[in-house]
Each structure stands twice: as structure tokens, then as C-alpha cells.
Amino acid sequence: TFLHSQPSGRDGSLKDIKILLGASRPDSIELDKGLVQWAQRSFWLDDRYISVQDGKVPNTWRLGNRPNLIQMHSVAMQKISDDIVEARLIDEITRTKSLIQGASATGARTHVLPSRSNDIEDDGEFHYAVLGPSASSESGKPSSEAQRYLDETTSSDKPRVYRNAVVLVTPSKDGIVVSRNRIKEYLGWELVLTDINAQEGEIDAVRIQNLRMQLDKAKGKVPESIKQAYCIVVTVSDKNQVQAFKIQVTDEPLFTTIKNDSRSRIQESAITAEAMLAGGPYDLWREGEDSRRVKDLAGAFAQLPHLPKMLKTEAIYNT
Numbered sequence: 001t002f003l004h005s006q007p008s009g010r011d012g013s014l015k016d017i018k019i020l021l022g023a024s025r026p027d028s029i030e031l032d033k034g035l036v037q038w039a040q041r042s043f044w045l046d047d048r049y050i051s052v053q054d055g056k057v058p059n060t061w062r063l064g065n066r067p068n069l070i071q072m073h074s075v076a077m078q079k080i081s082d083d084i085v086e087a088r089l090i091d092e093i094t095r096t097k098s099l100i101q102g103a104s105a106t107g108a109r110t111h112v113l114p115s116r117s118n119d120i121e122d123d124g125e126f127h128y129a130v131l132g133p134s135a136s137s138e139s140g141k142p143s144s145e146a147q148r149y150l151d152e153t154t155s156s157d158k159p160r161v162y163r164n165a166v167v168l169v170t171p172s173k174d175g176i177v178v179s180r181n182r183i184k185e186y187l188g189w190e191l192v193l194t195d196i197n198a199q200e201g202e203i204d205a206v207r208i209q210n211l212r213m214q215l216d217k218a219k220g221k222v223p224e225s226i227k228q229a230y231c232i233v234v235t236v237s238d239k240n241q242v243q244a245f246k247i248q249v250t251d252e253p254l255f256t257t258i259k260n261d262s263r264s265r266i267q268e269s270a271i272t273a274e275a276m277l278a279g280g281p282y283d284l285w286r287e288g289e290d291s292r293r294v295k296d297l298a299g300a301f302a303q304l305p306h307l308p309k310m311l312k313t314e315a316i317y318n319t
Contacts, residue, residue, distance in 0.1 A: 001045070001061045011049065011062035032057050043071035048206045051213075069192060069211055076191035080184055088183050089133060089176075089226075096226050099130045099169070101253035106268060107312035108167075108255070117152045120166060124302040126266075126311050127166045128255060130230065133180075137170045137232045142244035146170050146234040150242055164309055165302035167264060168234040169254065172246070175229030182225040186218040233258055238265060240305040259311075267308035270315045282307055 003020070004012025014035075021031065035057045039050040046064035067075075093099070093113060100110045111120055111129035120127050135145040146168055153160050160166070171179070193211055196203065228249050237243040245263050259266045271282075276297060278285040284300055285292060298316040301307045310316055 001063055004061065005063040008065065011046075011060050014057060014059050014061070017061055041070065043067060043074070047204070047210050051210060069207065069214065072192045072195065073185075073188045073214075076195070077184055077188035079191065080187050084187065085180055085184050086133070088187065089180060092179075092183065092222055092226055093130070093132070096223055098227055099230055099254050100128070101255065103128045103253075103255040106255070106259065114149070117149050117160075118154045120149060122153050122160050122162055124162045124165060124299045125313055126302070126309060128258075129166070129168050131168055131170045131234075133171060133176045135168075135170045136173045136176045137234055137244045138173055139232065139244060139246040142232075142234045142242050143170065146244070147242045150234070150236060162299070162302035163236045163240075164305050164307065166235065167258065167266065167309065169230050169258065170232045170234055170244075171226075171229035172232050175225070175231060179222070179225040179229045182218070182221045186215070186222055189215040189218050227254075230254060233261070233264060235264060235309075236305050238306050265308050266311060268311045271308075271310075271319050273319055276319060 001012060001017060004010060004016055017035075018031070036052055036055060039045060039052050039058055042050065044063050045068060046062040047068045049058055049060045049062050050068070050070075052058065090113065100112060103110045108126050108128040109121075111127065113132045114120055114129055120129055129149065131146060131149065135143050135149075137143045137146055149168055150163050150166055151160055152158065189211065193215060196208070196211065231246050231249050232244055233247055234242065234244045243263075245261075247257055247261055250257060258264050259268065274280055275282050276284060278289070282300075283306075284297055294317070298313060301310045301316060302313075
């Protein structure tokens with residue numbers, strides 16, 4: 001490419017480049033992969049000739065006499081602090097409506113990024129909360145922060161009574177790293193655009209077009225990365241243990257996926273009267289009892305882990 005870029009303004013076709021390399025008999029497929037990767041990473045290839053579309057090898061190759069957009073982006077990303085990325089991440093999470101879409105309509109009380117345990121009331125109602133990056137967990141390994149939301153209200157000496165009525169969703173540890181990287185990439189392209197607009201002289205239209213394409217592409221990756229990151233459900237199991245399990249994120253609202261997963265043990269439909277009677281499957285009566293308070297019967301579903309998590313408390317009262 002250097003040879004074909006001489007004198008300044010000249011370029012080489014893909015065929016020219018391959019002819020010069022042909023004497024070493026490279027594998028054709030591996031050579032194309034290498035050229036695509038170089039086009040995506042090089043700091044000095046001319047911006048007008050390195051656009052990689054659908055993984056295809058560019059047809060024209062030229063070295064430029066100035067740093068290209070890739071180099072400017074690399075430098076820009078080094079200027080972006082972790083605090084800025086984290087603040088933008090929190091903002092983007094609150095904007096991702098698919099995380100809570102449909103939850104309220106089913107009867108759940110929703111909480112987005114609660115800051116402390118008592119932001120989720122201990123009142124027997126069904127609560128669904130989207131926790132922040134600091135609560136990130138792994139399948140089988142709920143974070144200590146997520147566990148606190150299930151076990152405590154204001155402090156460790158004031159335990160949560162209605163633990164069975166709370167379902168949390170957290171990002172996976174790997175997923176939140178990807179989201180941070182996507183945000184940093186996007187902020188880097190924003191900074192490159194600012195730098196180019198501040199430059200004196202005529203702005204290269206092709207360069208600006210390539211930059212805006214990179215900016216739009218990076219922006220589109222952010223919400224999808226956040227959506228994919230939130231794949232760990234943390235809740236109380238039927239054995240009264242805090243469990244964390246991974247779900248498959250799809251195009252449907254996240255809460256719908258969680259609700260339809262049997263491990264969540266969420267029940268939307270009404271329960272039968274027979275199930276609540278003495279001798280029924282829910283085992284709500286003690287030996288010798290001939291009466292129980294309605295409040296205690298209804299509250300048992302939010303308190304006792306062997307019972308299903310009822311989305312609508314009024315459904316129990318209706319039964």
C-alpha cells in the first residue's frame with residue numbers, strides 16, 4: 001500500500017495489493033480477513049478508502065498524510081474518564097424502557113435503579129426492581145448488594161418480612177463491561193466530531209460522512225448492549241435461599257421473559273379457593289385452627305417462600 005501510494009495522491013487496487021503479496025502464496029481467505037482487520041484498525045490509511053461494509057475487503061487502498069478517524073477516536077477515548085462513562089451508563093439504563101415495559105400493567109410495582117434497600121417497600125405488594133451496575137451478578141452467584149435488597153429494609157438488624165414478593169434483575173458482570181465499552185466508543189466519536197468541527201480550513205465532506213456513519217453505528221449499539229446485559233434474575237427460591245439465574249434476552253419485554261420463566265415462580269392468574277382451605281396444597285393452616293385472619297392468609301404469599309409470587313394481591317382477596 002505504501003508503494004502504490006507514491007507519489008502523493010496515487011492509490012492501489014485490491015488486485016494490485018494481492019499481486020505484490022502473491023509470491024509468498026498466502027491463504028486467500030486469511031489474507032482477506034487480515035486486510036479487513038487492518039482497514040478497521042489502521043491509524044494511517046486514508047479515510048476515503050477504508051470503509052468496510054458487511055465485512056468486505058475495500059477495493060482501493062491508499063496511505064494518508066494525516067491521522068485518520070480511527071487514530072483520532074483512539075486518542076479521544078483515552079481522554080474520557082471512567083466517571084463520565086458511568087454517569088452516561090446510568091442515564092442510558094433509565095432510558096431503556098424495555099427493562100420495565102409491561103410490568104406495571106400486570107400489577108407489579110416497578111423500581112428503576114433504587115439507591116438503597118428501603119426504596120423497595122416491605123408492604124406485601126409485588127415489587128420488581130432494576131438494579132444498577134454495582135449490583136451486577138452471575139448465574140448462581142448473586143452479588144452481596146442484590147442480596148441486601150432481598151434480606152434488609154433499612155439495615156441488617158431490620159430484615160425484610162415479605163421477601164417472596166420481590167424480584168430483582170441485575171446486569172451480568174461481563175455484560176456491563178460490554179455496555180461500558182460501547183458507551184466509551186460512542187463518546188469517543190462524539191469527541192472526534194467536536195475536534196473536527198473546531199479545526200480551521202475546509203472540512204472534508206467524505207470524512208464527515210464516514211464520521212457520522214461511525215457515530216450512528218456506535219450510538220445504536222449502546223441500548224442493545226444494555227438490554228443484553230440485564231440477564232440475571234435475583235429472587236428468593238422455594239427453599240428460602242437467594243438465587244441468581246440467567247435468562248435468554250429476546251425481543252419481548254424483559255419482565256415478560258422473567259414472568260414466563262418457571263424459576264421466577266410468578267403467578268399472574270387467580271388462585272382457587274380449594275387451594276387456600278385447610279388441607280390444600282398451600283398448607284396455610286396450623287393443626288387445630290378453625291379460623292385465620294384474611295390479612296394473614298393474603299400476606300402469606302408475599303412472606304412464605306414455598307408459595308407462588310402473586311402479581312396482584314387483590315386476586316387473593318377476591319378468592
